[in-house]
Amino acid sequence: MTQAALELIDIHKSFGNSKIINGVDLAVHDGERHAIIGPNGAGKSTLFNLISGFYEVSSGKIQLRGHNITNKAPHEINRRGLSRSFQVTNIFPRMSVFENIRCALLWPMKYKYSFWHHCGYRKELNQKAEELLEKINMTDRRGIPAGELAYAEQRALEVGITIAGGADVILLDEPTAGMSHSETDRAVNLIRSVTEDKTLVVVEHDMGVVFNLADRISVLVYGDIIATDTPDNIRCNADVQEAYLGEEVASC
Amino acid sequence: MSKTSSSKTWLSALALWGGAALFVALLPIPFRSGFMLSMLSEIGIVIIFALSYNMLLGQGGMLSFGHAVYFGLGGFITMHALNFVNDGVLPLPLELLPLVGGLGGLIFGIVFGYVSTRRAGTPFALISLGIGELIAASSLMLPSFFGGEEGISGDRMAEITLTPFGFGQQIEVYYLIGFWVLVSTGLMYLLTQTPLGRMANAVRDNPERTPFVGYNTHIVRTIQLSLAAFFAGIAGGLFAINYEIVTSEIVGAIPSANVLMMTYIGGIGFFFGPILGAILITLMELMLANITHAWILYYGLMFVAMILWAPGGLASLIMMHKPLVKGRVMSGVLKAYAIMAAPVIILFLGCMGLIEINYHLSLSIKPEDPMHLFGIEFYAQSLVPWAIFLALAFGGFFLFLKTRRIVIKAWQTAGNQLKKKESGS
Numbered sequence: 001m002t003q004a005a006l007e008l009i010d011i012h013k014s015f016g017n018s019k020i021i022n023g024v025d026l027a028v029h030d031g032e033r034h035a036i037i038g039p040n041g042a043g044k045s046t047l048f049n050l051i052s053g054f055y056e057v058s059s060g061k062i063q064l065r066g067h068n069i070t071n072k073a074p075h076e077i078n079r080r081g082l083s084r085s086f087q088v089t090n091i092f093p094r095m096s097v098f099e100n101i102r103c104a105l106l107w108p109m110k111y112k113y114s115f116w117h118h119c120g121y122r123k124e125l126n127q128k129a130e131e132l133l134e135k136i137n138m139t140d141r142r143g144i145p146a147g148e149l150a151y152a153e154q155r156a157l158e159v160g161i162t163i164a165g166g167a168d169v170i171l172l173d174e175p176t177a178g179m180s181h182s183e184t185d186r187a188v189n190l191i192r193s194v195t196e197d198k199t200l201v202v203v204e205h206d207m208g209v210v211f212n213l214a215d216r217i218s219v220l221v222y223g224d225i226i227a228t229d230t231p232d233n234i235r236c237n238a239d240v241q242e243a244y245l246g247e248e249v250a251s252c
Numbered sequence: 253m254s255k256t257s258s259s260k261t262w263l264s265a266l267a268l269w270g271g272a273a274l275f276v277a278l279l280p281i282p283f284r285s286g287f288m289l290s291m292l293s294e295i296g297i298v299i300i301f302a303l304s305y306n307m308l309l310g311q312g313g314m315l316s317f318g319h320a321v322y323f324g325l326g327g328f329i330t331m332h333a334l335n336f337v338n339d340g341v342l343p344l345p346l347e348l349l350p351l352v353g354g355l356g357g358l359i360f361g362i363v364f365g366y367v368s369t370r371r372a373g374t375p376f377a378l379i380s381l382g383i384g385e386l387i388a389a390s391s392l393m394l395p396s397f398f399g400g401e402e403g404i405s406g407d408r409m410a411e412i413t414l415t416p417f418g419f420g421q422q423i424e425v426y427y428l429i430g431f432w433v434l435v436s437t438g439l440m441y442l443l444t445q446t447p448l449g450r451m452a453n454a455v456r457d458n459p460e461r462t463p464f465v466g467y468n469t470h471i472v473r474t475i476q477l478s479l480a481a482f483f484a485g486i487a488g489g490l491f492a493i494n495y496e497i498v499t500s501e502i503v504g505a506i507p508s509a510n511v512l513m514m515t516y517i518g519g520i521g522f523f524f525g526p527i528l529g530a531i532l533i534t535l536m537e538l539m540l541a542n543i544t545h546a547w548i549l550y551y552g553l554m555f556v557a558m559i560l561w562a563p564g565g566l567a568s569l570i571m572m573h574k575p576l577v578k579g580r581v582m583s584g585v586l587k588a589y590a591i592m593a594a595p596v597i598i599l600f601l602g603c604m605g606l607i608e609i610n611y612h613l614s615l616s617i618k619p620e621d622p623m624h625l626f627g628i629e630f631y632a633q634s635l636v637p638w639a640i641f642l643a644l645a646f647g648g649f650f651l652f653l654k655t656r657r658i659v660i661k662a663w664q665t666a667g668n669q670l671k672k673k674e675s676g677s
Binding site for chain 1: 261442443445446447448449450451453454456457458460461462463464465466467468471472475479
């Protein structure tokens with residue numbers, strides 16, 4: 001059996017008396033694109049916050065490539081090769097677009113807390129940042145403060161920051177939320193191209209995006225995963241239809 | 253980066269720093285009186301202190317109410333080191349003593365920084381206030397280190413020096429301070445360009461996101477604060493050498509608040525902002541204080557006005573004209589400013605007159621005596637000056653509101669011209 005890229009074992013999370021996650025088990029295979037869907041309030045974002053160390057789990061175990069990362073600090077989990085984006089755009093607003101990307105490169109390129117390197121004269125660092133800008137189609141916006149970008153551009157930058165460090169497990173939280181049709185298409189193409197050869201876990205409401213992008217889909221309802229399967233099988237799963245999808249996509 | 257452009261940036265950097273060094277070197281030629289040299293020395297010390305404060309507030313997003321702790325401790329440590337040198341215990345040239353203060357600041361910065369920077373925002377601000385109070389309180393409990401009420405003094409004319417200077421004259425101290433101002437400013441600028449400096453910006457902008465690019469925000473803040481404390485300690489060391497006495501007041505809340513206010517007035521968004529604030533406030537303190545007792549009030553009013561109407565400080569007021577100057581569309585705006593200048597001066601004179609009359613009435617020993625303003629003698633109790641100043645204040649304010657519109661319009665026109673030029677080219 002090959003080792004899972006990311007594995008959740010019996011994860012529970014409660015805030016006070018309210019139980020948000022009730023025993024989630026999930027194994028994300030190496031190199032797959034895995035979507036998590038479910039109704040509002042099912043706990044999708046909470047699950048991401050638990051995996052990335054933003055919240056502490058109440059009980060259970062999370063493994064990243066066999067390493068136990070349960071309740072580790074977010075920066076430690078990130079250094080192990082897991083990177084995430086946020087549902088609400090979460091960039092560095094007063095810094096330029098270029099600086100935003102370059103910041104995400106500093107730790108992976110081993111600069112750590114250095115106060116003896118001049119960023120402007122690090123050829124490889126700047127070259128890499130430029131390449132990433134090119135990849136997310138923002139070369140011509142490089143000097144603008146990130147807070148002044150249009151919404152869809154900020155989302156693209158968010159994805160850029162998330163993938164910049166070269167993490168091989170990527171968590172994207174509703175990357176196309178609030179986008180128009182054409183923007184969504186562009187975003188999906190961007191995600192597809194930048195996560196090539198990587199393991200992707202994505203939370204998404206847009207079923208078009210989900211069925212287009214995902215290799216496998218997990219359905220989260222009331223803090224529990226009720227099904228994990230290929231898109232076609234999920235579409236025809238009676239439980240899923242009842243709980244979430246309804247009749248609209250049920251064309252089996 | 254191509255070769256030509258990088259050599260160009262090298263050249264312009266060299267020109268800038270060479271020019272600054274030349275400026276510092278030549279400044280005593282026009283300002284050679286003892287008072288002027290003392291003033292320039294004070295300004296230099298305050299520049300380092302304010303720049304180091306901005307490493308926290310402007311660059312790291314840390315609002316500190318206790319930065320004078322590092323300045324003051326640096327001063328005390330330098331003074332002790334100076335006395336050790338004079339006792340023959342410590343063989344260190346005087347020129348390097350500020351570095352001892354800096355190292356002292358650094359060590360305290362690491363300790364207090366680690367304790368206080370787990371969170372920014374309100375928790376950090378309150379802990380910094382607490383540490384300030386702690387040090388101020390212990391300064392009276394530990395007289396062997398802080399010298400009790402009268403502080404510690406020392407003789408800066410030390411035996412060991414690197415230069416031929418004896419430091420008996422103020423101009424020699426001025427050059428020592430000028431040297432450290434150049435070195436510290438250069439280093440603090442370079443720090444903004446390092447990975448740490450960039451991540452300090454990131455932590456300021458979005459501490460929630462920073463861990464997800466691999467950085468521990470607590471460590472970033474601790475290092476940034478420690479380095480800021482290092483430069484504050486250097487400034488404190490120069491203070492000790494300049495005044496040859498350090499008292500417990502310099503670790504207290506007043507200098508901490510002072511450095512916050514002058515940094516803010518100068519502008520926290522640009523590297524050079526605090527330099528402007530340090531120069532302006534020190535000049536005000538030294539010159540205005542001789543003229544009026546109300547100078548603190550003017551200082552406070554200026555601070556409040558800045559927060560309300562120009563939160564970017566003097567630096568941003570200057571820098572917002574940069575695109576207009578670059579696009580050569582400044583003339584209309586300048587004309588509008590010239591028109592607005594008269595009402596502003598009238599308004600200012602009116603308010604100033606009212607403030608001064610009130611100060612005279614409440615603070616002078618014999619309010620019945622005549623008071624002087626611009627060489628004019630009048631009685632604070634008579635009605636005429638009140639009427640005149642009130643008229644000036646209200647008239648000036650009315651005209652200010654009118655001319656403000658002219659300025660806004662001039663800005664709009666300039667903006668349109670700029671757009672036209674951009675699309676035309």
